[in-house]
Amino acid sequence: MARKYLFWTVTILLVLLASYVLTTVVIKPVVSKSPLYVAPVNNVADSPAEPNAKKTGKDEGPVKKTEKTEKGTKKGAKKPETKVPAKTENLEPVVNSKEDLQTLYELKKQESLLKSRYSLSDEDSCYLILDLVQKVARLEMKGIPLQDCEIKNIIVSNSILKYHDENLLKWISQPFVLKNVVSTIERVQFLVKNAPKDTIEANKADAIPVPRRTEDVFILMNFERNLQLVIQQSELSEGADKARIDSIKQSLFKKETDKSIKALVNLKREAIVPQISITLSKADAITLYRALPQRLKMVLRL
Amino acid sequence: METEEKGWFRKYFPWIIPILLIGWIPTMILYTPAYQNATYTVKSWFNGGLGEKTGGIRNIDRQIQSSKATIASLQSKLEDLMPEKAYILINTATNRFVLRNAKDTIRTGICSTGKDEILIYPNGTRKPFKTPKGMFVVQLKRKDPVWTKPDWAFIEEGLKPPSARAAERYDDSTLGSYALNIGDGYMIHGTLYQRFLGLPVTHGCVRLGDADLEAVFNNLEKGAKVFIY
Known part of the structure; x- marks a missing residue:
């Protein structure tokens, strides 16, 4: 009888321990840690800055503000305590209509997109504009649209969709920079050929070029500020191509599982990575991938 | 005494595996993106959306007008980048x-x-x-x-x-x-x-x-x- 009680006591304790681990390691991080990492300089939440401020140096507004506040605190801690809090207390709470808020946030998102496009027009390489509202992935260089690729399907994580617009604005206010990429296709596929020894050998060489086949496309891009972009082709994959894509997916799943197990062992879990998955035609996906630079910058419109 | 111990072991041993499974399976499920997506959805039901939410915005009409002006200015600047010639x-x-x-x-x-x-x-x-x-x-x-x-x-x-x-x-x-x-x-x-x-x-x-x-x-x-x- 005593052993029976002991068994159940131990079992209950184990269950409690497991619940504690689950709560702290698995549930709490997902619920409490925001996966949307705020962009380093938030030029959206502040009052609208001069668009070409980067060139004229006017964009230092927010920086100057912080300098001022720092100086203020250094000079004397008493002065900042003056009537500012009292003023805010006296102000009546503002209630905005849903429509007004919606309009403002849509405008801010558009403003953010245009600001990013304008700042990227200074760059020498291509950049990507992922417009999930109009379902277009646009290649652009120097402010000139090179190619619009129609997005056939979009899947966005709830970790992005369920956040308030304020948080999204802070996240998308700056272009995302590519960290690393896993892809089934190569950027450049060089064929190495030895020079013929004489004209006879040169004439023997096949004069009609055989176009090289490109494998089916599956691209996974990890960006700074915690964003994962998956680009897939709309055409169905078969045979060796399908096996290749599946093996990449499996290896990614394995990597993720290993990470999860390590997190469980160390009782430390990072915020999850929000994912955007888009489907393009194979030709568009290849064009996009081959045109984009290794240190790709991407502007996102949600 | 020996038979009593054996009886106890036989009686409770089958419970060990289900208990382990009860602990382990949800853990693995909870790590999947599907769960995480579901968690965000459930949390957003209670909070009406996730993340920090600022209170009311003062002078929202002025902010809307200002934002519209900035957009117009940016659009004209981007249009200026388009080459005039072919x-x-x-x-x-x-x-x-x-x-x-x-x-x-x-x-x-x-x-x-x-x-x-x-x-x-x-x-x-x-x-x-x-x-x-x-x-x-x-x-x-x-x-x-x-x-x-x-x-x-x-x-x-x-x-x-x-x-x-x-x-x-x-x-x-x-x-x-x-x-x-x-x-x-x-x-x-x-x-x-x-x-x-x-x-x-x-x-x-x-x-x-x-x-x-x-x-x-x-x-x-x-x-x-x-x-x-």
């Missing part, structure tokens, strides 16, 4: 080109770009044949161009390159009727091999069909922008 876009992945001016598409068609090949010379030197990507500018326009054949053109045919000023180096038929020099020895020109248009077969230059080349030559001025991607 420019050409060349897609090396599909071997297609688009000739545009500020407002419209003038012409589209097929072209041939670099074959992405490395030729290894008998002395071991490696010569890549690839169309460069980026923005270029038409530096020189020539009618009835004469091609000064570089060393690789001879090595590729199994010949020894002649001296720099040898007559064999000059070829007045290969480049077609027009050539537009875009720098670093790369050109947009015509071709004898019209049947290869649309395929990646060149040594880095961009080849166009006769009619397309004429349109491009007539529309692109010196200084016109050439975007290769």
Whole structure:
């Protein structure tokens, strides 16, 4: 009888321990840690800055503000305590209509997109504009649209969709920079050929070029500020191509599982990575991938 | 005593595996993106959305107007970036080109770009044949161009390159009727091999069909922008 009680006591304790681990390691991080990492300089939440401020140096507004506040605190801690809090207390709470808020946030998102496009027009390489509202992935260089690729399907994580617009604005206010990429296709596929020894050998060489086949496309891009972009082709994959894509997916799943197990062992879990998955035609996906630079910058419109 | 212990073990042992499974399976499920997505959804039901939410926004009408003004200003600045004169876009992945001016598409068609090949010379030197990507500018326009054949053109045919000023180096038929020099020895020109248009077969230059080349030559001025991607 005593052993029976002991068994159940131990079992209950184990269950409690497991619940504690689950709560702290698995549930709490997902619920409490925001996966949307705020962009380093938030030029959206502040009052609208001069668009070409980067060139004229006017964009230092927010920086100057912080300098001022720092100086203020250094000079004397008493002065900042003056009537500012009292003023805010006296102000009546503002209630905005849903429509007004919606309009403002849509405008801010558009403003953010245009600001990013304008700042990227200074760059020498291509950049990507992922417009999930109009379902277009646009290649652009120097402010000139090179190619619009129609997005056939979009899947966005709830970790992005369920956040308030304020948080999204802070996240998308700056272009995302590519960290690393896993892809089934190569950027450049060089064929190495030895020079013929004489004209006879040169004439023997096949004069009609055989176009090289490109494998089916599956691209996974990890960006700074915690964003994962998956680009897939709309055409169905078969045979060796399908096996290749599946093996990449499996290896990614394995990597993720290993990470999860390590997190469980160390009782430390990072915020999850929000994912955007888009489907393009194979030709568009290849064009996009081959045109984009290794240190790709991407502007996102949600 | 022994039989009592054995009886206890037999009685409770089957519970161990279900208990472990009850603990382990939810743990694994909770790590899946599906769970995480579901968690965000459930949390958003309670909070009416996730993340920090600022209170009411003061002077929202003024902010809307200000935002509209900024958007208009940015849009006009971006429009200013569009070239006023005609420019050409060349897609090396599909071997297609688009000739545009500020407002419209003038012409589209097929072209041939670099074959992405490395030729290894008998002395071991490696010569890549690839169309460069980026923005270029038409530096020189020539009618009835004469091609000064570089060393690789001879090595590729199994010949020894002649001296720099040898007559064999000059070829007045290969480049077609027009050539537009875009720098670093790369050109947009015509071709004898019209049947290869649309395929990646060149040594880095961009080849166009006769009619397309004429349109491009007539529309692109010196200084016109050439975007290769």
